[in-house]
Amino acid sequence: MANNVCDLKSCFLCKSCLKDWLPAVAANRKNIAIKKNRQLFNEGDPVTGIYFIYSGTVKVHKKWGREKELILRFAKAGDVAGQLGLGDDAIYPVSATAIEPCVVCFIDTYFFESTLSINANFTRQLMSVLANDLQESEKRMRNLAHMPVRGRVAQALLNLQNQFGITEDGYINIDVSRQDLASFTGAAYESLFRVMNDLTDEKLVSVSGKSILINDENALLRLTEEIDL
Amino acid sequence: MANNVCDLKSCFLCKSCLKDWLPAVAANRKNIAIKKNRQLFNEGDPVTGIYFIYSGTVKVHKKWGREKELILRFAKAGDVAGQLGLGDDAIYPVSATAIEPCVVCFIDTYFFESTLSINANFTRQLMSVLANDLQESEKRMRNLAHMPVRGRVAQALLNLQNQFGITEDGYINIDVSRQDLASFTGAAYESLFRVMNDLTDEKLVSVSGKSILINDENALLRLTEEIDL
DNA sequence: CGTATCTTTGAGTCATGTCAAAAACGGTGG
DNA sequence: CCACCGTTTTTGACATGACTCAAAGATACG
Numbered sequence: 116m117a118n119n120v121c122d123l124k125s126c127f128l129c130k131s132c133l134k135d136w137l138p139a140v141a142a143n144r145k146n147i148a149i150k151k152n153r154q155l156f157n158e159g160d161p162v163t164g165i166y167f168i169y170s171g172t173v174k175v176h177k178k179w180g181r182e183k184e185l186i187l188r189f190a191k192a193g194d195v196a197g198q199l200g201l202g203d204d205a206i207y208p209v210s211a212t213a214i215e216p217c218v219v220c221f222i223d224t225y226f227f228e229s230t231l232s233i234n235a236n237f238t239r240q241l242m243s244v245l246a247n248d249l250q251e252s253e254k255r256m257r258n259l260a261h262m263p264v265r266g267r268v269a270q271a272l273l274n275l276q277n278q279f280g281i282t283e284d285g286y287i288n289i290d291v292s293r294q295d296l297a298s299f300t301g302a303a304y305e306s307l308f309r310v311m312n313d314l315t316d317e318k319l320v321s322v323s324g325k326s327i328l329i330n331d332e333n334a335l336l337r338l339t340e341e342i343d344l
Numbered sequence: 345m346a347n348n349v350c351d352l353k354s355c356f357l358c359k360s361c362l363k364d365w366l367p368a369v370a371a372n373r374k375n376i377a378i379k380k381n382r383q384l385f386n387e388g389d390p391v392t393g394i395y396f397i398y399s400g401t402v403k404v405h406k407k408w409g410r411e412k413e414l415i416l417r418f419a420k421a422g423d424v425a426g427q428l429g430l431g432d433d434a435i436y437p438v439s440a441t442a443i444e445p446c447v448v449c450f451i452d453t454y455f456f457e458s459t460l461s462i463n464a465n466f467t468r469q470l471m472s473v474l475a476n477d478l479q480e481s482e483k484r485m486r487n488l489a490h491m492p493v494r495g496r497v498a499q500a501l502l503n504l505q506n507q508f509g510i511t512e513d514g515y516i517n518i519d520v521s522r523q524d525l526a527s528f529t530g531a532a533y534e535s536l537f538r539v540m541n542d543l544t545d546e547k548l549v550s551v552s553g554k555s556i557l558i559n560d561e562n563a564l565l566r567l568t569e570e571i572d573l
Numbered sequence: 574c575g576t577a578t579c580t581t582t583g584a585g586t587c588a589t590g591t592c593a594a595a596a597a598c599g600g601t602g603g
Numbered sequence: 604c605c606a607c608c609g610t611t612t613t614t615g616a617c618a619t620g621a622c623t624c625a626a627a628g629a630t631a632c633g
Contacts, residue, residue: 177482179490180570187482199482201475208479235464238471245474246430250437252481253406253416253428259488260530261408264621293580301489303622308581341409493589522612532590537613 131237136230143226148218155196155211155219162200162207164223168192171217172279174295177209186299188248189214189278189289195244200224215290262339264302268310269338271300272320276329286326293325365463372455377447384425384440384448391429391436393452397421400446403524406438415528417477418443418507418518424473429453444519491568493531497539498567500529501549505558515555522554 132140146169149155155166158177166173173190187209190196196211196219222230231238258267272287279289291299297307314320319335321328329335375398378384384395387406395402402419416438419425425440425448451459460467487496501516508518520528526536543549548564550557558564 177486178570179486183490185486185489187485199475199479201471202479203472203476204479209482231468232464235461235467238464238467239460242430242467242471242474243432245471245478246428247432249474249478249481250428250431250433252478252485253438256416256481256485256488256530257406257408257414259485260414261412301485305581305623306621309621312581341407534591534613535589541613 131234131240132230133234133236136234139226140222140230143222145221145223146218147221149213149216151213151216153213155213156207158207158210160207162197162205162224164221165195165197165200165227166211167220167222168194168196169218169220171213171219172215172289173211173217173219174214174299175209175211176298184298185301186295188251189275189299191279195241198241198245198248201241201245214292214295258339259301261341264300264306265310265313266338266340267300267302268307268314269319269335271296272327272329273332273335273339275299275327276332281328282326284328286323286328290325365459368455369451369459372451374450375447376450378442378445380442380445382442384442385436387436387439389436391426391434391453393450394424394426394429394456395440396449396451397423397425398447398449400442400448401444401518402440402446402448403443403528404438404440405527413527414530415524416481418504418528420508424470427470427474427477430470430474443521443524487568488530490570493529493535494539494542495567495569496529496531497536497543498548498564500525501556501558502561502564502568504528504556505561510557511555513557515552515557519554 149171155173156163168190170192173194173196174186175188175190175196176184176186178184190211197207199208202208231241255270258270262270275289275291276287279287282288293307293311294304297304300307302310311320311322314335315322317334319329319331321330378400384402385392397419399421402423402425403415404417404419404425405413405415407413419440426436428437431437460470484499487499491499504518504520505516508516511517522536522540523533526533529536531539540549540551543564544551546563548558548560550559
């Protein structure tokens, strides 16, 4: 990993920032290295700022009781986390945890807010991010309500491939535990497991260790389609 | 109902608009009366603009197949609908349907976009709306994944009471069909029905026709709590 | 090697959705 | 005022998807 200096070209904030605002950004950001499985913030914590992922992967999740959670989305290099601090509540409604070692760029709320009020372009971009997240969230919400687990697994795999791309040998370019995959699809560990077995048997996907390869994208896509009576 | 002239004090857009922009707003908005059960827009339609609800109630929903849907949220006087047109796609990802007669204020995309670029305050407010919607959406998403129907019904009722308030005699101030209530909790009609019966038997709620009264708010609240092992 | 963690499989249970039919309701027109 | 029809409500029986629990294999790790 490179040193922990924010690459101004990759950082969401810096990229959309006004030229003469850049020095201020540089002065106010703080780069932090996060180890695997360490939390960036925890739901219930007071909001202190917003994070821009510079490298690594983060899961944004919401807990249920002591043992369960739902992974809402993954954030990778170039993405934001903590934008929900923008709501009326100054409390993080979700948790964010590194699933790979990360370097993140932290901007405290105060500076962030003043940037918002000065930089309309940045605000506009962030708004776009929120709108897209909301669309995705509502789609998954409907799926959770109506789509069976099998379809949701298919959807989850397609989403991951879409977000993280594939390696040279075609495997989805992310390293997720089965447990996290289950939490992402909103299913029990064993349920996910069985479905993955089925999909493998049917040659729709191949698995090697934790790596997953999608053989038949269209077939997976079909699994996500609505079934009329 | 008053005539169809937008009350500038109630309209989300107008309220946050710059003084000298007001005439332009007045010139560019179009007030439309919508009958009950009429759609404002349908998922899949190209985005033409954004709607501000001036009076009445709208359900924002997403379909599954021909028969099923999930109601994502309700919008009442003062709320926005169609803000998701803000995402990267110029296609409405959801539908909006009046469940009571409505008067809405329509702003076409072009004017809306130019307002966004000129009026930072408005953009900021809209961003806040999106952030809050996203929080709510993600919470409900987790609930859909982990909370049993009984708890979700309780949550739905509390949400409705919270959003619409109560009438003089204590009933939740909204007129929803049972079918919509089911779609809002993400459950089958009959499931909702049985749960409502249970809650009534247990004196947690009272029902009179379509009207619902919450007797024991705390008990409902407890039903929405996470259960540790 | 022994302990811990993760994977895999089987069996059982339960919540929830599905289906079908009867009952109640509401409006409409004769 | 009543008969009729369409809709919504109500109830029961049933099917089954998905979760839970538990235990056996596998894999990693110090």
